[in-house]
Amino acid sequence: MNVTLLESTVLDEVVPARAAWSAVVRAGQWLTVTDLHGNQAVDCLLYDAHDTAVRYSAADTLQASGSVFVTAGTVLMSNEHTPLMTVVEDDCGRHDTIAGACSKESNTLRYGHHTGSQHACVENFLAEGARHGLGKRDLVSNINWYMNVPVEADGTLGIVDGLSAPGLRVVLRAERDVLVLVSNCPQVNNPCNGFDPTPVRMTVTEGGPR
Amino acid sequence: MTETPRAEGGPGTATTTAARAHARSQAGTVVDCMPQLPPPDGTLWSETVAGGGYTQLSLPAGAHVALTDRDGDACAHLVLFVTGRPWERLNPADTVKVQWNAYLATGSQLLSDQGRVLATLVEDTSGRHDALAGASTAARNRARYGDGSAHGPSPAGRELLVLAAAKQGLAPRDLPAPVSFFRGVTVDPDGSLRPAGSAGPGARVVLRLEQHATLLLANTAHPLDPRPAWHCTPLRVTATPGAVTGPGDPHWDATPERHRAHLNTAALGAR
Numbered sequence: 001m002n003v004t005l006l007e008s009t010v011l012d013e014v015v016p017a018r019a020a021w022s023a024v025v026r027a028g029q030w031l032t033v034t035d036l037h038g039n040q041a042v043d044c045l046l047y048d049a050h051d052t053a054v055r056y057s058a059a060d061t062l063q064a065s066g067s068v069f070v071t072a073g074t075v076l077m078s079n080e081h082t083p084l085m086t087v088v089e090d091d092c093g094r095h096d097t098i099a100g101a102c103s104k105e106s107n108t109l110r111y112g113h114h115t116g117s118q119h120a121c122v123e124n125f126l127a128e129g130a131r132h133g134l135g136k137r138d139l140v141s142n143i144n145w146y147m148n149v150p151v152e153a154d155g156t157l158g159i160v161d162g163l164s165a166p167g168l169r170v171v172l173r174a175e176r177d178v179l180v181l182v183s184n185c186p187q188v189n190n191p192c193n194g195f196d197p198t199p200v201r202m203t204v205t206e207g208g209p210r
Numbered sequence: 211m212t213e214t215p216r217a218e219g220g221p222g223t224a225t226t227t228a229a230r231a232h233a234r235s236q237a238g239t240v241v242d243c244m245p246q247l248p249p250p251d252g253t254l255w256s257e258t259v260a261g262g263g264y265t266q267l268s269l270p271a272g273a274h275v276a277l278t279d280r281d282g283d284a285c286a287h288l289v290l291f292v293t294g295r296p297w298e299r300l301n302p303a304d305t306v307k308v309q310w311n312a313y314l315a316t317g318s319q320l321l322s323d324q325g326r327v328l329a330t331l332v333e334d335t336s337g338r339h340d341a342l343a344g345a346s347t348a349a350r351n352r353a354r355y356g357d358g359s360a361h362g363p364s365p366a367g368r369e370l371l372v373l374a375a376a377k378q379g380l381a382p383r384d385l386p387a388p389v390s391f392f393r394g395v396t397v398d399p400d401g402s403l404r405p406a407g408s409a410g411p412g413a414r415v416v417l418r419l420e421q422h423a424t425l426l427l428a429n430t431a432h433p434l435d436p437r438p439a440w441h442c443t444p445l446r447v448t449a450t451p452g453a454v455t456g457p458g459d460p461h462w463d464a465t466p467e468r469h470r471a472h473l474n475t476a477a478l479g480a481r
Contacts, residue, residue, distance in 0.1 A: 052383070058303070059344025059387040062403060063433045068342065069401035079368065079382075081347035094401070098312070098342055100303025103324030108474060109308045109467045122323075139237050141303040151397040155313035157306060198240070 008206035017197040018186035019118055023204060024049045025174040028087070032207045033170045035146050037198035039162035041185040042145040043101045045129075046076060046084045049177035052134060054078045058097040058141035068151060069094035070143055073084040076172070079140075082177050092164045096149040100141050100157060101125060102187045111189045122131035123181035132179060144185075145170055147192045159190045172207040222463040243444050253451040254421035256384050261442030262363075264370035264428040266292050266377055272453045275329075275417045275425065279336065279392040281443035282411035285435075287345045287367045287388040289375075290320060290328045292421050296380055298322045303389050304339050312397055314339040314389060317464055319471055320417070327420040327468075330461050336413035337392030338406050344387035345371060346433040355440045362374050364440035367374040378424050393432035405434045419455050419473050420459075 010029060011014050012088040014036070025031045033042055059078035062068060070076070072090040075083045100106075103122035107115040125139050132137035146164040151157045221235075222226040243260035254273055257478035259265050261275040261284065269275065277286050292298040301323040306312050308321055315337065320329040344369025351358025360373055372382050392413060394406030407420055429445040453460045455472055 026220075053381070055383075056343065057387065059342065059433075060347065060350075062343050063346075063350065066403050067401040068397055068403065079347070079385075081349040095331075098303060099307045100301065103323065103325070105323065105474075106301075106304045106308055106321075108325050109304075109321075109470045114468070134334070136297050136323075137381075140386055150399075151312050151401070155311045158310055159307075186328050204457070 009203065010206060011202070011204040014199050014201050015182065015184045016199050017184060019184050020124035021182040021184065021202060022128050023134065023180055023202070025110035025178050025180055025204055027067045027174050027176045028207065029174050031085070031174065031180060032203040033145050033172070033173045034201040034203070035092070035168045036166065036201055038166040038168070039164045039185070039191070039194040040200055041147040041199050042200050043125070043183040043185050044143045044145060045125065045140070045181040047134070047179040047181070048078065048084070049179045050117070051178065052138060054082070055138065055140060056084060056142065058143070061097060061174040061183060068098050071095065072098050076143065083175040085172040085174050087171050088101070090168065092146055092167040094148070094163065096144040096162065096171070097141065099144060099147065099149045099157070101139070101175055101183065102185065107189065115189055116187070118188065119186040121185050123184035125181060128181055134181070135150070144192070154182065158193050161191045162194065184189070219421070226419070231255050248397070252450060254451060256448045258443040259429045259447060261444055262365045262430050264374045264426070265447065266374040266423045266424065266426050267447070267449065268378075269419055269449050270424070270451070271419055271422050272451065273419045273449050274332070274452045275419065276414060276446075276448045277417070278412065278414045278446035279408065280411065280446050282298055282408050282446040283441050283443035284429055285393040285432045286391040286445050287371065287430070288391065289371060289385060289388045289426040290329070291378070291380070291424045293324065293424045294422070296378070296384060296424070297325070298324045299384070300328060300386050300389070302389055306341050306387070308463065308471070309465070310467070312342060314341055316465060317461060319468055320349075320389065321471060325471065326478065327471045328423055329417040330455055331415060331418050332418045332461065333414065333416035336392055336409040336415060338392060338409045339392040340393060340395040340432065343390070343395055343403060343434050345390070345431070346430060346431065350433065351440070362415065365430050369426045370430060371426050374426035374428065378426070390432055393435065395434055405432070405435060405436050418455065421478070
């Protein structure tokens with residue numbers, strides 16, 4: 001299926017490297033996340049735009065899909081086990097939803113205390129979420145578009161080199177009015193951004209083939 | 211619905227005096243699933259939680275919480291908060307990511323979102339746990355079993371956790387996904403989740419609390435339990451006093467990540 005920008009473009013924005021972004025995507029609208037330069041993790045949380053206590057649940061998404069990988073066909077579920085968005089197209093093949101967002105605090109465990117002052121996704125989520133009345137309690141396990149986290153037979157998992165490439169896209173359809181909260185990941189201590197955070201493009205369009 | 215014995219042949223319940231005597235005559239009744247009060251010598255708490263039941267506990271740092279799958283079909287969904295600072299709570303994603311492993315086993319830390327340890331899994335005779343799939347919901351249990359209400363025949367884990375949280379002054383938006391003990395899930399190379407079932411009756415885990423923690427425990431069928439009917443049997447919960455992990459303990463520096471988590475926790479007074 002070929003996705004082109006329609007005349008019905010509602011919003012088309014480039015999110016700078018390391019920046020936060022948010023928008024309400026109305027039911028039936030499409031959100032396209034374009035990895036402009038390749039291997040850029042895009043941390044993403046979803047909330048019911050009219051009741052933010054109903055929000056993305058990685059666990060419910062796994063229950064519904066039966067897989068730890070998010071890809072075309074995956075329904076992104078809420079904590080009430082209702083659909084928020086559906087992945088309708090995916091150029092990349094798989095995305096993560098078990099490894100969460102990076103934080104200054106977890107960076108100290110993963111890499112050492114010298115990383116505790118570095119910019120991290122939770123800082124973006126907190127700052128951008130505050131604009132919508134969301135606080136720390138509202139942050140839960142998120143989706144990481146374009147992030148590659150394999151799980152080996154003994155359970156060993158980790159963020160490894162990405163599968164993405166410049167220009168790859170993920171297309172989501174909103175199943176209800178959804179507040180989308182994004183952190184264009186600033187992490188520089190692992191390969192999720194190829195050690196070089198870059199901009200991504202967020203495009204909201206009306207309608208499209210179902 | 212509580213089963214209250216009728217006052218047949220007794221004092222009746224038509225007057226306050228008779229109703230009080232009737233109520234008091236029930237004391238001393240022992241059922242399978244209830245707390246033991248006072249707790250047995252040497253314990254802080256001892257309770258059997260029914261299949262489909264929940265409990266919530268606030269216990270001091272160093273306490274050791276033993277969970278036992280008495281009859282082989284319990285599933286303990288656990289959420290932890292730091293008592294008095296509930297904005298620091300279990301983070302299942304950090305728990306698996308920081309420790310480079312999807313599976314909980316002896317030595318695993320349950321990590322908070324603040325880079326600190328909430329609990330260390332110091333004993334495990336089950337080996338069948340899950341940190342990925344969370345708990346069931348009312349909607350999903352309704353679809354699978356016909357009912358998911360908290361006091362119905364097939365309670366959803368989330369419904370029980372919402373109630374347990376409310377009793378600690380917490381709201382649904384305070385709830386992260388739980389981790390689950392005694393019903394395993396493994397991940398195939400293609401990412402598929404595979405239920406690994408139960409280890410059988412008597413399996414036990416012991417959690418050492420590394421901070422003063424509030425535990426919400428819901429005992430109900432795992433969301434990926436493949437059986438068409440809802441099954442869950444009682445969960446034994448006992449807590450004994452003890453000490454947090456410190457230098458010299460093998461858990462203190464078992465891995466570089468766990469060591470730094472202990473350092474952050476030990477330095478808590480500064481933040």
